Amino acid sequence: MKQTNKRQVIAVIGGGMIGLSAAVGLRQQGHHVYLIERGAAPQFGDEPELRVSALAHHSRALLNQLGVWQQLPQERLGPYTGMQVWDTDSFGAIEFHAAEVAVDDLGAIVENKVLEHVLWQHALAVGVQLLAGEEVIQHQRQQEQMVLTLASQRQMTVDYVIAADGAASPTREREKLPLTFWSYEQSGIVAVLRTELPHQGVARQVFLPTGPVAWLPLGDPHLVGLVWSADQPAAEQLLALPDTAFMHQLQASSDQCLGRLELVSARAAFPLKMQYAQRWVSDRLLVIGDAAHAIHPLAGQGANLGFGDVIDLLQVFEQGVSPRSLRAWERQRKAAAVTMIAAMEGFKRGFSGSHPALKLIRGLGLKAGHHIRPLKRFLIQTALGH
Ligand SMILES: Cc1cc2nc3c(=O)[nH]c(=O)nc-3n(C[C@H](O)[C@H](O)[C@H](O)COP(=O)(O)OP(=O)(O)OC[C@H]3O[C@@H](n4cnc5c(N)ncnc54)[C@H](O)[C@@H]3O)c2cc1C
Structure with a gap:
C-alpha cells in the first residue's frame, strides 16, 4: 500500500459528532463516503437537550470549515x-x-443532539451515503480492501474503515485492538x-x-x-x-x-472511565473519537480531542493517505490523548x-x-x- 490521494471509498462507523464530522470532511475532499449509524437519524426538540459539550476553538474552527457551525441555531x-x-x-x-x-x-x-442533527443534515446535503438503523456485524480483509457485512446482510467493499462507534466500540472489539483502561469509579x-x-x-x-x-x-x-x-x-x-x-x-x-x-x-x-486504545491503526482500519480514547469530563475535553483526531486525519487524506502517514497520525494523536489523560488524572487526584x-x-x-x-x-x- 503506497501513498495515494486518489478518490477513496471510506466507511465511517458511528454517527456521533466525531464520525459525522469526519464523514463530512472526507466527502468534501471528494472521497466516496458511507456513514453507518445503528440508531435513528439525530433529532432535537424545543426543550434543551441533556447532553451538552463545551467546544474549544479548534473544534469550532473545524465545524466552521465544514460549513456546519454557521447552520447551528444561534439560540441553542x-x-x-x-x-x-x-x-x-x-x-x-x-x-x-x-x-x-x-x-x-x-x-x-x-x-450534542443539536450539533449531531445539523451535521447529519449537512452530511446528506454534501452527498455522504447515510445508513441509519444499520449496524456493522463483521469486517474482513480482502486483498487491499475491507468488506463490511451489515446486520441487514448487505455487504460493502471499501478502501478504509473509520470506527467512530463510541467508547464501547464494537469495531475496536472485533479487531481486538488492546485497550488500557481504568474506571474513575x-x-x-x-x-x-x-x-x-x-x-x-x-x-x-x-x-x-x-x-x-x-x-x-x-x-x-x-x-x-x-x-x-x-x-x-x-x-x-x-x-x-x-x-x-x-x-x-x-x-x-x-x-x-x-x-x-x-x-x-x-x-x-x-x-x-479513562481508556485508550493501544493501537489506533490496523492496516486499513482506524479508530477515532471515543472509540480511541475516553477521559473524565471535568475539563470538558473528550469531544475536543475527537475533533483534533478529525482535523489531523483530514490532512492525511488531503495529502495522500499511506501506511506511513497513518502511523504518523496515530503517534501524534496518541500523544495528544495521553497528555490530556495525564492532566485529567492530576486534576482529579489533586x-x-x-x-x-x-x-x-x-x-x-x-x-x-x-x-x-x-x-x-x-x-x-x-x-x-x-
Ligand atoms: C457527562 C459528560 C460530559 C461531557 N462533557 C464534555 C464537554 O464539555 N466537552 C467535550 O469536549 N466532551 C465532553 N464529553 C465527552 C463527549 O461527550 C464525547 O467525547 C463525545 O460525545 C464522543 O463522540 P463520538 O462521536 O466519538 O462517540 P459517540 O457520541 O458515543 O457516538 C458513537 C455513535 O456510534 C454509534 N454506534 C455504536 N456502535 C455502532 C455500530 N456497531 N454500528 C453503527 N453505529 C454504532 C452509536 O449509536 C453512536 O451514535 C462529556 C462526556 C460525558 C459523559
Missing part, C-alpha cells in the same frame, strides 16, 4: 467568556476571562437547570470531596447544563433521591453562585478526598493559579484547546 449556542473554578472546603479559587488573552470567548457550549449526572441569576456566559465548576460539579451556560441566559461527577456510592444516592431532595443538595453545593436553581429536565447518569493536608495543598494550588500568571495562562490555553 452558549458562547462562554469566563470560567470560575473553586474548591468547596478550602480557600482556593480561580477566575479568568476571555479578555485576558484577547479573544472574544473561551469556547461555546453546544447541545464515578458517574456523571447530567440535567438542565433554570437559574434565578443570569449565568453571564460564565462556566462554573466547584470541586466537592466527592467530585466536581459544573454548570455550563446554555444559549438562554437563565439555563445551564449540569454535569455532577460523583464517586459511585454518592452518585447512586443522588440518583435515588426525589427531585426536590436532589435539588436541595445541589443548591447547598452551589454556594448560591446562580441563585435559586430549578430542575427543568430529567436526570441521567453516565459511568466515567481535588479528590478531604484529608486536611490535601485541602491545604489544593487551596494553595488554586490561589497560586489565581496569582501566578503563567499557570493561569496554561489553564486558559487548555480551555482554548491550544
